[in-house]
Amino acid sequence: MNEITNRKFGIGAPVRRREDAALITGKGHYTADFLPPGALHMVVLRSAMAHAGFALSGLDEARAAPGVRAVWTIDDIADIGLMPTKARPKQADGSDFWIPPHPVLAKDVVRHVGEAIAVVFADTAAAAREASERIQVDYTPTDVVVDTGRALDPDAPLVWPEHGSNLAFEYGFGEKTAADAAVASAARVVELTLVNNRIVCNYMEPRAAVAEYDAGTGRWTLTTGTQGGHGVRDVLARDILGVDRDRIRVVTPDVGGGFGTKAFVYGEYPLIMKAAKDLGRPVRWVSDRTEHFQIDAHGRDNVVTGRLALDGDGRILALSVDLVAAMGAYLHQYGPFIPWVGATMSTGVYHVPAFHASVKGVYTHTTPTDAYRGAGRPEAAYLLERLMDLAGRETGLGPVEIRRRNFITPAQMPYRTPTGRLYDTGEFDGHLTRALAVADADGFPARQAAAKAEGKWRGLGIATYIEACAFPGSEEANVVLNKDGTATLFIGTQTNGQGHATAYGQIIAAALGLDLEKIETVQGDTDRVARGGGTGGSRSIPLGAASVDIASKALAEQIKELAADRLEASPADLELIDGHVRVVGTDKTLTLADVAASAPDPDKLKAHGNFVQDECTYPNGTHICEVELDPDTGVVAILRYTIVDDFGVTVNPMLLAGQVHGGVVQSIGQALHEHTVYDETGQLLTASFLDYTMPRADDVPGFHFETRNVPSTTNVLGIKGAGEAGTIGATPAVMNAVVDALDFGKGIRHMDMPATPARLWAAIQG
16 A cells, blocks of 8 residues: 555655755755865875785875875874774674774785775875875785685685684574574475675765864864764764864765765775864865775675575475675674674564574675675575575475465564564565566466567566664654744754655644745754764664654644643644644634744743664565566566565655665666676776676666555554665565576576676576
């Protein structure tokens, strides 16, 4: 059921995004648009080698170059701390794992292409770049390992010889003895090894940052695109610069995409902050696209084996998972946490009596990995849904019946998974059944036969997924009625293109009886918003909107109390409509501006909301993809794409559809196009759009998207979240469709991502 209503505002209303007019007419304001008077420009000299000792020369020549104000190496930044690793799950034996030192500039050894070696500050970016080219780097190359599947081989070169191994950590979940016993006694065991390919985030706006220092107050202002300025501020203050967090203000203007990768602190930020203080001028750094490919945290890059044990009726007895996850050359800010999150969602929407997962993180001479849209949950769903499809083929039950026999049922809710996740609601067979009907699955054999007559192979792929989001916690909101009768929301999430001002605004508008144009949303300024958890893990709407709703309704009641005496009516007899407080059923009104102007206590014009959630929410759904494969060329065309999702409650169906469509396109990119390739020397061969293939408009089908919502009992508004769902359901749906076509035409039952024309053609040729 789509939750489109006739209401102008409020939850469920299809309100058009109010942000778009400025953005599509060139009036957006991004970090790279900001250039304070007198600003210096920083250029970073980066390693051309993946693993080498190095020595520098030409530093004096660079410092003497026209316009240059400073050139720094590691020896010049002793007061900048190491880059932190904030996620440290315990290992299987309960011990802590070793954290390698990660300086913001390399010392003596580089460990991946693009690692920062030195920085140049000059009056112009061109002068800084020219001076950086005067610095000579004498490399002593060392052997490298870039293949995740080879990192633990006995003869693999070591990223950290002093550690003695490329094993960064190892942890596990579940009961290994029970899972192994079930596998050993099962009527059938289905096993599959998959590569979840490495992805470069490629948001529209590459990172940039501007630092200013006020010597009088001893405070910095850092302007940069983030997914939450408070988290960036706190890591910079506590972990890297060693200062009180009140000395740092982080301002985030418009942000052209985040997808997890802009949630982190990168080494350029403390460097320009130190430079602004030491050199007495603002300092600006703007990344180019090649730098983005080389240094911004990459996503995915797992090699995983799953074993699914089944009884004679095709019911799951156990699932065993062995996962090797590439961490890159260093442990990034939350990198070790990503496979942990994924492993906890390994059993998906199915009843799995016995389960065990072993997770190994490994070092490679590559860019570090961290959260990328979905952060572990797409990886888990991909393995499980590919396994279920293979199980359907090998048992003869097919992809639909094998799923139906193993779904967790509504009667089993709330359901505790073997990894400790607590699903509160879900009707998985319901959205599968609806998606099959919309996709005309019954008519697929006829379409497949017709395609075969024309020399093409058709495939139908199904994925039924669940994810964890809106992690336990809160996101407080403060709503203020201004003297002119407008309202302002202060909240610590950070829009990266999701449409927060629209979604939050329509909730406030419904409560206060205001038009959206009279509501301002303030995010992205740690001085103006006291606290904030940022945006990530689909938390902004489930947590943020719930707090906005509480604050808005509280403010509405306070406004009624303020107006009651002047209108000579009980607060219960008043309503807020069209910017007025009105006695119901009469023409007696006051404007909100009148109420604000006459309020005896300014605090009555403010309201606070802070919904605290103790458990995740669990959006879920079914994706069905239909493809046609040309066996002569290996080209895949997506012909139909059907999505039926359960998001609990829909705040704005238009915003929701945009989020889902975008997530699906990102996963179509991973499934069919995107691939990060390092050669045997560690050179990044796909460091530009000339070599790294992104999905284009003609690669994307039309979508049928609808919701079949079952409200969450965890969330006060029933919302489950949706920002990452498209990426979770799409990769298995697309690849199951591709494999279905390959199986139909050639009997091939496995293909790793990306299923490019060259790879498919080679597989077909044998």
